[in-house]
Amino acid sequence: MVVSGRRDDSPVPRNATLLLNSEGRLVLQSTQGQDTNIAEISSPGSSASMLDSGNFVLYSSDKEIIWQSFDYPTDTLLPTQRLLAEQELFSSISETDHSTGKFRLKMQQDGNLVQYPTETSDTAAYSYWSSATNGWGANVTLNLDVDGRLYLLNSSNFNTENLTEGYNATRGIIYLAKLDSDGILRLYSYNTRQDRASTVVWESSKNKCDPKGVCGFNSFCVLNDQKPECRCLPGYSFVNQGNWTSGCERNFTAESCSKKNGSVKYMIQPLENTRWEDLPYFVLSETTKEDCQQACLVDCNCEAALF
Known part of the structure; x- marks a missing residue:
């Protein structure tokens, strides 16, 4: 670490x-x-x-x-270290590149501990995990004890929330909390005596597709044997074939609206059982799947429809 x-x-x-x-x-x-x-x-x-x-x-x-x-924490909290109100942990780009990555963990002034993608505002629409402790007031801190207890403490030293209950404080065992490069907060047990092996004892999410933006633009995340795998939308290819988190770009030339005179033909390819972060510019009421599809096809500005 x-x-x-x-x-x-x-x-x-x-x-x-x-x-x-x-x-x-x-x-x-x-x-x-x-x-x-x-x-x-x-x-x-x-x-x-x-x-x-x-x-x-x-x-x-x-x-x-x-x-x-x-x-001045970066991506890790060590025992007796605190994350103060308005402070953040930022993930690394990867396990070998420790530059600032794609995810952040913020101890908010409202008492809520929240995970977001890096380049987003502090709003619920961008959050993908929280301690659900908003309303506990200002100056709540995230704390880590030597026995691995990760908890929130308010300004009156009242324990507002235990994220972990704590473990045996065994000699040679060090606990540390880290916001990993995949966007998930994990508590590690680190053995300084036995090959310096580390073990995950707690994590904010079991689903590695939960962090928003883990796959980049125009791509989506699926679990394959519990491992995250990014896939491009139909009609798109990876920007960087060696880095599947880099996002995807069109593999065809999109016609402008001024050139669409009826000769350009498009089709809609469905992606079922997929959850989208949706901010539509227009919502149809009381429509069928077929009508929704047709409405998108005749709308020059429509590139995707969610039913």
């Missing part, structure tokens, strides 16, 4: 050095002498330490913590 900082920056050179310089700033120094500031601090740092919790902290001369990595 990897916790990344500055994840969308260029890769760090092999010969770069993390340095607490003479000015008390924590910087990443390259052999070219270029310093990249790592921590925004109001006063000079005196020392830095990697704690057993996984928190990297910067201290003042008075031994006060003036900066800590736990305040």
